Amino acid sequence: MDKKEAAQRLVDMFGDMNVIGVVHSILVESSKYIIILLFAIYTWHCFSVFIGKNPEKKEKIYKRQNKIMYTIHFICSLVLFLNSLDVKMILFYLAQLIFLVFVNKAYIYVYRNASKIVLNNMLMLLMIGFVMIGRLKQDNMVKQLVFALGICIAGLFIPFLIERFAYFDRFGKVYVLAGIVMLALVFVIGKSVYGARNWIIIGSFAMQPSEFVKIIYVFFVAAMLAESTEFLDVVKVAGLAGIHILILVLEKDLGAALIFYITFLAILYVASQKAVYLGLGLGAGALAAVVAYQLFTHVQTRVIAWKDPWGTIDTAGYQIAQSLFAIGTGGWFGMGLGEGLPSNIPVAESDFIFSAISEELGAFFAICLILVEVSCFVMFVNIALKMKRRFYKLTALGLAIEYIFQVFLTIGGVTRFIPSTGVTLPLVSYGGSSVISTIILFCIIQGMYVLNCREEEKLESRPKKQKAER
Amino acid sequence: MMESDIDHSDLKKERKGNIQILMLTYGMVLLFMGLIGCFTYFMAVQSQKIINNPYNKRQEVLAKKVQRGKILSADGKVLAKTVTDDEGNDIRIYPYDKVFCHVVGRIQNSMTGIEKTQCYPLLTSHSNPLKQLTNTFRGEKNKGDTVVTTLDTGLQKTAYNALGNYRGAVIALEPSTGKILTMVSKPSYDPNSVKKNWKRLIQDSEEESALVNRATQGVYPPGSTFKLMTAMEYMMENPEDYQDFHYQCKGSDSFSGNVINCYEKEKHGRVSLKSALAKSCNGAFSKIGTMLSVDSFRDLTEKFFFNRSLGVDFEYNKSRFSLTEDSDMGELTQTFIGQGKTMITPLENALIAATVANQGVMMEPYVVDYLENDANKTVTAHQPKEKGRIIEEWVAEKMTKLMKAVVTDGTAASLRSLPYSVAGKTGSAEFDSEGTSHAWFVGFAPAENPEIAVSIVVEGVGTGSQYAVPIARKLFDEYLRD
Numbered sequence: 001m002d003k004k005e006a007a008q009r010l011v012d013m014f015g016d017m018n019v020i021g022v023v024h025s026i027l028v029e030s031s032k033y034i035i036i037l038l039f040a041i042y043t044w045h046c047f048s049v050f051i052g053k054n055p056e057k058k059e060k061i062y063k064r065q066n067k068i069m070y071t072i073h074f075i076c077s078l079v080l081f082l083n084s085l086d087v088k089m090i091l092f093y094l095a096q097l098i099f100l101v102f103v104n105k106a107y108i109y110v111y112r113n114a115s116k117i118v119l120n121n122m123l124m125l126l127m128i129g130f131v132m133i134g135r136l137k138q139d140n141m142v143k144q145l146v147f148a149l150g151i152c153i154a155g156l157f158i159p160f161l162i163e164r165f166a167y168f169d170r171f172g173k174v175y176v177l178a179g180i181v182m183l184a185l186v187f188v189i190g191k192s193v194y195g196a197r198n199w200i201i202i203g204s205f206a207m208q209p210s211e212f213v214k215i216i217y218v219f220f221v222a223a224m225l226a227e228s229t230e231f232l233d234v235v236k237v238a239g240l241a242g243i244h245i246l247i248l249v250l251e252k253d254l255g256a257a258l259i260f261y262i263t264f265l266a267i268l269y270v271a272s273q274k275a276v277y278l279g280l281g282l283g284a285g286a287l288a289a290v291v292a293y294q295l296f297t298h299v300q301t302r303v304i305a306w307k308d309p310w311g312t313i314d315t316a317g318y319q320i321a322q323s324l325f326a327i328g329t330g331g332w333f334g335m336g337l338g339e340g341l342p343s344n345i346p347v348a349e350s351d352f353i354f355s356a357i358s359e360e361l362g363a364f365f366a367i368c369l370i371l372v373e374v375s376c377f378v379m380f381v382n383i384a385l386k387m388k389r390r391f392y393k394l395t396a397l398g399l400a401i402e403y404i405f406q407v408f409l410t411i412g413g414v415t416r417f418i419p420s421t422g423v424t425l426p427l428v429s430y431g432g433s434s435v436i437s438t439i440i441l442f443c444i445i446q447g448m449y450v451l452n453c454r455e456e457e458k459l460e461s462r463p464k465k466q467k468a469e470r
Numbered sequence: 471m472m473e474s475d476i477d478h479s480d481l482k483k484e485r486k487g488n489i490q491i492l493m494l495t496y497g498m499v500l501l502f503m504g505l506i507g508c509f510t511y512f513m514a515v516q517s518q519k520i521i522n523n524p525y526n527k528r529q530e531v532l533a534k535k536v537q538r539g540k541i542l543s544a545d546g547k548v549l550a551k552t553v554t555d556d557e558g559n560d561i562r563i564y565p566y567d568k569v570f571c572h573v574v575g576r577i578q579n580s581m582t583g584i585e586k587t588q589c590y591p592l593l594t595s596h597s598n599p600l601k602q603l604t605n606t607f608r609g610e611k612n613k614g615d616t617v618v619t620t621l622d623t624g625l626q627k628t629a630y631n632a633l634g635n636y637r638g639a640v641i642a643l644e645p646s647t648g649k650i651l652t653m654v655s656k657p658s659y660d661p662n663s664v665k666k667n668w669k670r671l672i673q674d675s676e677e678e679s680a681l682v683n684r685a686t687q688g689v690y691p692p693g694s695t696f697k698l699m700t701a702m703e704y705m706m707e708n709p710e711d712y713q714d715f716h717y718q719c720k721g722s723d724s725f726s727g728n729v730i731n732c733y734e735k736e737k738h739g740r741v742s743l744k745s746a747l748a749k750s751c752n753g754a755f756s757k758i759g760t761m762l763s764v765d766s767f768r769d770l771t772e773k774f775f776f777n778r779s780l781g782v783d784f785e786y787n788k789s790r791f792s793l794t795e796d797s798d799m800g801e802l803t804q805t806f807i808g809q810g811k812t813m814i815t816p817l818e819n820a821l822i823a824a825t826v827a828n829q830g831v832m833m834e835p836y837v838v839d840y841l842e843n844d845a846n847k848t849v850t851a852h853q854p855k856e857k858g859r860i861i862e863e864w865v866a867e868k869m870t871k872l873m874k875a876v877v878t879d880g881t882a883a884s885l886r887s888l889p890y891s892v893a894g895k896t897g898s899a900e901f902d903s904e905g906t907s908h909a910w911f912v913g914f915a916p917a918e919n920p921e922i923a924v925s926i927v928v929e930g931v932g933t934g935s936q937y938a939v940p941i942a943r944k945l946f947d948e949y950l951r952d
Contacts, residue, residue, distance in 0.1 A: 029606045266494050270487040313525050325526035328517030329590075339535075341528050363513045367506055374502050381495045385488050397491055404498050408505065417508045 031079050032336045035072055036364045042068045042124065043368040046375035049117060062116045066104065069124050073097065076131040076337055083338040092141065096130050099145060103152045110156050113453045114446040115383065121376045122442050125427035126435075128369070132357055133430045135338055136349045140430045147432045148439065155443040162447045163454075168219070169391035172227070175220035176240050182209040183247045210248060210256040211433035214402060215440060217244060221264055222394035225271035234268065234277070252298055255423035259405050261285055266401040267394050306419035319346050323414045326359035327366075334362030349430040351422050355414045369428075370411060377404035383449045388456070392448045399441050522590040524581065532593040535606075538562065539592040539614030541574055541584055543623045544649075544839065549574050550585065566623070568658040569630045572683035573621065573650075573784075573837060576661040579668050583683070587783050588617045588838060596843040613844040620649035620839045628948040629654040632941040638908075638928040639684035639816040642945060645824040645920045647854040648833030651949070655684040686786035689813040690927055693899025693934070694750045694881075695910045696808030698822060699774070701747055701872060703767045704758050705865055715743045715758070723753040728800040730756045730807070733898065733933070747872045748880030750896065752807045759806025764795050773860050774822055774832075776814075780857075782835055789818040808897060820925030823894070823912040826873070827920035830866035832857040874917050881935045882911065885943055890916035890950055894942065896934030906930050911938035915946045922949050 045061045052058075077093035100123055107119050126148055134141035162168070186209060189200055200207055224237045241264045248257035265281040292299045301316045309317030309324070322345045330340060342348045342356035349356070358366035380400030387393035406423050413420030424431050426438040512520075521528070537560060541550040549570050552560050562577050564570065575583020585592070595602060595612035602612050629640040633656045642651040657678040659671055671681055682688065705712045719738035722731045730752050732738060738751045746754035768791065772778055776791040790813045793805045804810035817835065825832040833854055840851035861869075873893035877885045881896040894913020901908060911934050914923035924945050926938040 025609050026607050269494065270490040273487055273490055275490075310523070313523075318525075321523070321525060324512070324517075325521050325523065325528065328512070328521040329526065329528045329532070331517070332513060335531065339531065341531050344527055363509070367509065370502065370506060370509075374499065377498065378495070381491060384491055390486070393487060393491075397487075397494070401494065401498070408498070408501055412505055415505070415509050415512065417505050 028079055028082055028336065031075050032334050032362060035075055035337075036333065036362055036368075038068050038072050038075075039365055039368045042072075043371045043375075046117060046121065046372055062120060065117075065120045065124075069100070069120065069127060070097075073100065073127050073131070079337045080131070080135060088138070092130075092134055092138070095145060096127065099149055099152075100127060106152075106156055110159060111446050111450055114450050115379050118376060118379045118442060118446060121372055121379075122427060122439070124372060125376075128357065129353070129428040129430070129435075131337070132353055132360075132428070133349050135360070136342060136356065137430070140349055143432065144430055144435060147435050151436045151439045155439055158440070158443040159447040159450050162444070162451050169223040169226055169389075172220055172223035175216045175223065179213045179217050179220060180240075180243055180247070182213050183244060183251075185209060186247075186251055206432075208431075208433040210251075210253055211437040213244070214256070214259070214437060215399070215444070217241075217260060218263060218267070218395055218398035218402060221267045222271075222391055222398055225267055226390040226394050229268075229272040229274075234272065237268075238264070249292070252296075254292075254299065254302070255406070255409050255421035258409065258421060259402055259423070262405050263398050263402045267398045270397050271390075271394055302419045302421070306416060309416070319352070320414070320416055320420055322346065323352050323355040324416060326355045327363065327415065330359035330362060332363045334358070334360050334365065336360060350424055350434075351410065351420075351429065352414050353425055353429045354411050357428075370407075373404070373407045373411075373426075377407075380404075380445055383445055383452075387448065387452050389452075392452060396445050396448055399445055403438070403441060518590065518594075522587065524586065524589075526590075529589055529593055532590070533560070535611060536593050536595050536614045537611040538577075539844075540616045541588075541592075542616060542618045543621045543626075544619060544651075545623055547623045549619065549621070562661075564661045566626075567660050567662060569626055569654075570621070571658045571661045572655045572685065573619075573653040574661070576664050578661075578665045582681075583784070584617060584619065584837065586785075588841075591615050591841050591849075592617060596841075596847075596849045597845065598843075615841045615843055615849055616846075617841055618839050619837050620644075620651065621653070621837065622651045622949070625652040625945060625949050626654060628652075628944050629941070630656075630658075632944045633928070636928045636931060636937070637678070637684075638926070639688055640924065640926050640941060640945070641685045641816050641820045642922055642924045642949070643820050643824045643833075643835060645827035645914060645923045646833065648824070648835045648857075649839070649854075650835055650837045651922060652945075653683075653685045653837070655682070655688070683785065684816065684927075686784060686815055686817045688927070689787055689789065689815055690908050690910075690929075691810075691899040691901055692808045692812055692814040692819065693897030693908065693910050694752075694808050695819055695822075695895050695897035695899075695912050695934075696812060696814070697747055697750065697755050697806075698826070698869065698873070698895050698912070699767075699771060700755050700758055700762070700806045701743060702861060702865055702869060703762055703770050704743065705868060706770070706861070707762060707766065709864075712743055715746075717741050717746060717751070717754040717757050719746075719751050719753045721753075723756065725756055725760060725803045726799040728803055730803055744872050744875050745879070747895070748875040748878075750876075750881050755807045756803040759803055760799075762806070764793055764797070764802070768793060770861075773858075774825070775818065775857070776812075780835070784837055786817055787815055789814045809900060816925045816927050819910070819912045819927075820923055823914050823925060824920075824923035825860050826866050826869045827893075827914040827923050828866075829863050830859055830861040832860050870917055873913065877913075881933075882913070882939050882942075884935070884939055885913075885946070888915075888943070888946060890946075891918065892942075892946060893917040893920075894939075896939060898933040901930070907932060909934045909937035911942045913942060915950060922946065 042065055045065050049058055049061050077089065081089040104123060130141055130145060133144055186200060200209055221237060221241060245257050245260050248260060265278055269278040293303060304312055305316035305320050309321040313321045326342055326345050337360050340359040342359050345352045345355050354366065357369065377400055380396060384393055384396035384400060387396055403426060406426055409421050409423050410425045412418040424434040427435060538552045540548055543549055548565055550562060550564050552562050554560055564574065573583055575581060575585035577585050581589060592614045594615055596615050597613055605612050625642060629652045633640060633654060637656055640652060640654045643649065644651060657680040659680045718740050719732060721735040721737040722729060732752045738749050741749065741751050741754050771791040776789045780786060792811045801810050805812055821832060821835065834857050836852050838852055841849040843849055870893050873895055874891060876882050876895050877892045882894050885892045892913055892915040894911060897910030898907040899910060909928040909931050911926045914920040924942055926941050928937045931937045
């Protein structure tokens with residue numbers, strides 16, 4: 001049922017009261033401006049929280065952010081309901097609401113001292129994802145919700161795990177082995193999806209191993225480099241990381257290969273404190289990119305699509321062109337939720353969800369979304385800076401880079417800033433593996449931070465030091 | 471740095487690597503600033519142009535909120551408008567029926583013309599935001615922007631009627647700006663009933679190709695109109711002594727065994743460059759051709775946008791020039807008199823005339839003058855753009871003189887009696903072995919201060935003098951009447 005029919009039905013239901021029709025259109029039309037305004041305030045608070053040190057004031061900001069999230073969620077759900085008059089929408093809304101409230105309360109309890117901005121952002125991004133996926137493909141939204149709930153419950157135990165296994169950094173070799181085996185498994189029982197052989201499908205259960213290896217990969221690099229950054233050790237680690245990356249390249253999973261590479265360089269740079277490694281690494285990466293372009297046709301296709309999507313609109317450029325049409329037609333304020341045509345973009349609910357969001361909720365909203373993602377990263381870095389144990393510091397930094405670089409690849413790809421590499425927007429895009437691994441990533445950083453604070457309290461070596469900011 | 475490892479201060483150990491972390495953070499933030507900057511630039515500058523693409527299927531979504539705007543002629547007449555019928559359906563109406571069908575285009579059965587190129591501007595409303603808001607809340611559609619064209623209704627009707635039942639095309643430009651004043655293609659069809667008649671139009675049992683805009687998409691052999699190019703090239707290669715050129719025409723000549731005849735084997739006698747062009751002497755121009763550098767001539771044609779994209783905002787075909795140094799003498803001599811493999815659109819031929827008229831500077835042809843909102847406030851206006859200096863000023867001036875001689879002493883003599891002077895060139899382009907030909911005329915007027923350049927082709931009727939020149943006369947009369 002489209003909006004007009006829905007409005008007509010409301011009028012019919014309430015008799016000949018045109019008021020209803022008018023109220024309906026006012027609600028639906030004004031909602032997009034209200035959503036943008038609220039989200040802008042939310043985004044502002046993600047950064048304004050760094051100003052001043054008053055803990056009470058900060059607490060207030062966190063509360064306000066929560067309220068804004070619930071309000072945006074309510075408005076979006078109301079619009080989706082009014083446009084369809086489908087009772088299922090109310091059920092979806094309630095299920096999502098219960099999820100958000102539950103995770104919020106439980107995490108505040110379990111992750112005491114953890115960054116609340118990070119928690120708020122995690123929920124906000126998940127919520128935007130639910131709304132958008134629900135608007136595009138309802139079945140996928142239900143799956144996403146189930147996955148998110150499952151992993152959020154599991155995530156409640158992560159702080160305990162980290163505390164129990166304080167010697168996490170001794171398993172470098174195990175991480176390497178596990179990572180390489182999992183990645184290589186794809187060659188044995190893998191399946192190609194959209195040109196990349198990076199899926200394992202067992203029965204009706206499909207997963208992307210690279211999403212999980214991403215995390216133990218950071219453990220491995222951080223553990224080994226925390227131990228030593230002697231030249232020979234660096235070469236060894238580089239070789240092992242190289243095997244990971246090579247497998248990913250062979251699977252044609254370019255996005256993941258890039259993320260793995262940049263993450264390795266970042267950890268190496270921080271661990272060794274030598275800019276030479278970063279410079280050499282970026283240079284070698286550029287060289288490798290040129291070689292890859294010469295060798296692989298699928299790399300060439302992506303670059304051609306990026307350089308000239310209009311000339312190749314029937315083939316390689318189709319996706320990116322459709323993405324730009326969606327973003328451009330949506331304009332600054334968007335077409336309104338449910339009013340656009342995001343289903344015209346291939347894989348709109350996963351890799352191209354940013355374009356769908358920009359089309360319907362507007363470019364202003366989309367820019368705020370980018371800023372919220374950046375704010376997550378800044379908070380991660382803030383945590384990494386405060387970490388005392390080297391392994392934790394390097395892990396937090398590695399995960400932070402992994403996260404933000406993936407955001408950069410996906411948004412840069414769909415807006416034609418860089419060639420598209422086909423990675424998901426963490427927490428927002430549909431995808432079980434992606435949402436699970438990102439929530440684990442958030443939990444680990446937060447969990448390590450909690451532990452760091454606790455160790456600090458125990459030691460009480462420097463009693464004058466300010467209590468860690470929440 | 472290694473020394474600091476020995477230092478066991480906790481604080482120092484804790485902070486080890488923090489500088490590097492901050493550097494990485496700055497780097498990432500910089501990347502994102504670039505990303506947001508690029509995104510903002512896309513939204514503010516590029517998006518309007520980019521979304522206007524037939525592959526973007528959002529017209530119907532926009533059409534639910536915005537009533538498609540009007541298309542107007544330069545003199546304010548409505549060429550296309552949308553009205554809402556009693557049942558609330560939007561209907562597109564074209565008040566001039568067939569007259570503007572190709573240039574204005576249609577929205578049903580695949581969009582064409584201005585309807586296609588301006589699809590998104592027509593479906594975008596720039597009316598007062600307050601008005602838009604009240605409209606939205608009332609559930610009423612906003613009014614889309616109006617596209618004001620450069621087309622002149624009087625001239626268009628004249629051209630349409632002058633072509634009569636012949637097949638062919640007429641295009642007229644303002645040389646100093648590139649404004650397209652008229653664009654007619656025949657046979658035509660009625661865009662109001664295109665859906666109803668679609669099957670017949672597509673089957674095309676009469677082979678009329680009524681859906682094709684011949685003015686910009688039809689490619690024809692240029693015939694003698696191409697001698698303008700040959701003459702220009704000769705002058706440029708011999709700037710000192712081109713006036714000394716002479717040729718003894720015996721009605722027929724042979725170049726390495728390739729026989730070239732003049733029209734009806736007429737003997738033109740001793741001709742100079744000027745009289746050879748005026749009388750359209752094939753022998754003289756073949757002779758000139760044998761003296762020219764093919765590469766240099768090829769460069770000239772490509773400067774005039776043969777084989778190249780014009781980058782204009784309407785559908786067109788490229789004109790083709792394919793002569794090379796390796797081509798044989800037969801093709802060479804044929805090409806320089808406008809036969810051979812050269813193919814030209816009426817648009818391209820109009821551009822050649824307009825460039826000469828504009829002292830050698832080609833203006834980019836355009837048909838959309840500006841966009842205005844429902845309160846007649848201009849939203850965006852098209853500024854005339856130079857395509858570049860194609861030929862030197864002295865060549866253009868000299869060419870104008872030669873083309874005037876075509877009217878005063880040559881094949882377009884019926885334009886001699888007009889109250890203003892005309893410069894032009896006729897052509898009769900043979901396209902099959904039976905000797906039937908397309909009638910051509912290109913030219914401009916007044917020759918001293920050109921206001922209009924025209925290009926006319928009438929398919930398969932005979933000579934340019936007989937069939938195309940009278941149409942030019944009607945156009946000049948209509949446009950320069952007062």
